[in-house]
Amino acid sequence: MHVVQNARGTGGGRRLGSRRVAAALAGAVLAALAPLPPALSAAAGPTPELRALVEHGASTAALGELRENGRRVWRDAAGVTDLESKRPARADGRFRIGSVTKTFVATVVLQLVDEGRLRLDDPVERYLPGVVPDGGAITLRQLLNHTSGLYDYLDDPRYFFHDDASLRSFLAEGRWADHSPAELIGVGTRGTPYFPPGQGWHYSNTNYVLVGEVIRHVTGRSWQSEVERRIVRPLRLDDTTFPGSRPDIPGPHAHGYARLPEGPADITLINPTVGDAAGNGISTAADLDRFHAALFGGRLLSAARLEEMTTAVPAPMIGAHYGLGLIRYDLPCGAVWGHTGGVPGFSTVLLGSVDGSRQFALSFNVLAGAESDATDAAVFAFVERAACGPQAAAPTVAEDNSSLRTPR
Numbered sequence: 001m002h003v004v005q006n007a008r009g010t011g012g013g014r015r016l017g018s019r020r021v022a023a024a025l026a027g028a029v030l031a032a033l034a035p036l037p038p039a040l041s042a043a044a045g046p047t048p049e050l051r052a053l054v055e056h057g058a059s060t061a062a063l064g065e066l067r068e069n070g071r072r073v074w075r076d077a078a079g080v081t082d083l084e085s086k087r088p089a090r091a092d093g094r095f096r097i098g099s100v101t102k103t104f105v106a107t108v109v110l111q112l113v114d115e116g117r118l119r120l121d122d123p124v125e126r127y128l129p130g131v132v133p134d135g136g137a138i139t140l141r142q143l144l145n146h147t148s149g150l151y152d153y154l155d156d157p158r159y160f161f162h163d164d165a166s167l168r169s170f171l172a173e174g175r176w177a178d179h180s181p182a183e184l185i186g187v188g189t190r191g192t193p194y195f196p197p198g199q200g201w202h203y204s205n206t207n208y209v210l211v212g213e214v215i216r217h218v219t220g221r222s223w224q225s226e227v228e229r230r231i232v233r234p235l236r237l238d239d240t241t242f243p244g245s246r247p248d249i250p251g252p253h254a255h256g257y258a259r260l261p262e263g264p265a266d267i268t269l270i271n272p273t274v275g276d277a278a279g280n281g282i283s284t285a286a287d288l289d290r291f292h293a294a295l296f297g298g299r300l301l302s303a304a305r306l307e308e309m310t311t312a313v314p315a316p317m318i319g320a321h322y323g324l325g326l327i328r329y330d331l332p333c334g335a336v337w338g339h340t341g342g343v344p345g346f347s348t349v350l351l352g353s354v355d356g357s358r359q360f361a362l363s364f365n366v367l368a369g370a371e372s373d374a375t376d377a378a379v380f381a382f383v384e385r386a387a388c389g390p391q392a393a394a395p396t397v398a399e400d401n402s403s404l405r406t407p408r
């Protein structure tokens with residue numbers, strides 16, 4: 001459940017979410033993480049970029065928050081909660097976070113490593129015997145950094161809509177389907193591997209469903225329970241949930257939509273078991289920023305484990321590097337760490353500095369099937385403004401888009 005963009009990542013068709021925003025962090029030549037002014041007001045923050053996402057970027061709502069040194073310096077929202085009531089979107093609204101879930105799950109695994117309960121270079125066969133073909137040659141580290149070569153179950157056409165007919169089928173039946181980890185893993189392990197273990201890089205949601213089952217094996221509890229016990233409750237992330245099969249979003253939230261010829265179709269309600277440990281979560285910009293600050297501030301992992309988490313391998317297909325549940329985007333004058341994610345109608349960005357001093361989160365409800373270059377440009381501009389402060393110049397769509405890619 002990756003994307004800035006969609007549940008699957010970049011790819012053809014309308015795959016559980018928007019397609020064009022797969023490039024949403026691509027290509028803008030972003031500046032360094034320059035110091036912010038002492039007090040960055042809403043007027044000085046990336047509010048224009050939020051409005052651009054709504055006015056020109058095919059989004060019905062957008063919200064974001066920026067924190068520095070543990071202090072919120074900007075928060076705002078644009079657009080409407082839903083197209084019927086047209087109530088203003090709320091900056092404290094909840095949203096589906098898609099593959100940002102992976103960072104929570106990877107953090108739990110590394111805590112278990114800190115506790116001596118598993119080792120990253122153990123084969124998956126040790127914990128899930130007989131589940132993965134050639135499981136003796138695939139390590140937990142390779143699952144976490146997407147070098148296992150395992151087929152991504154979301155590449156299977158049953159899990160996405162790609163035209164009006166399949167979208168209508170998804171709206172009527174597909175979005176209510178309950179998917180077990182065993183089913184998702186079965187699709188992934190029966191698919192043709194992309195390459196032998198450790199001999200390439202390919203984003204695969206199958207990896208994280210397997211990681212979730214490893215957590216269950218080691219702890220005797222579900223990955224959701226462990227994330228809540230180890231991260232959500234200690235950090236008081238009161239608006240963060242991992243809802244299992246519950247289709248609604250509790251609390252205030254903007255709706256997600258997909259485009260049909262007769263008009264937008266509401267796709268807010270969905271059974272999120274299709275994401276499992278790869279993308280099941282719901283959160284807010286404030287909670288995500290606090291999580292990022294705690295993780296990179298050393299509150300969740302030992303220094304040794306955080307170093308392993310941020311030891312990234314080349315991900316040439318996206319022009320970035322991938323650690324253990326983290327993406328490192330190398331920019332011309334600096335770097336940001338975090339993850340992106342999405343499910344139908346909801347796209348998320350969570351990024352920040354490696355020292356934990358700054359983090360920013362963005363959620364936008366892009367109309368699936370109606371994305372455009374303007375959507376990409378507005379996201380580029382938001383990231384640049386949040387990373388660099390009000391002096392940043394917004395990139396244009398015409399700029400070279402090869403320097404920064406989101407994973408599939």
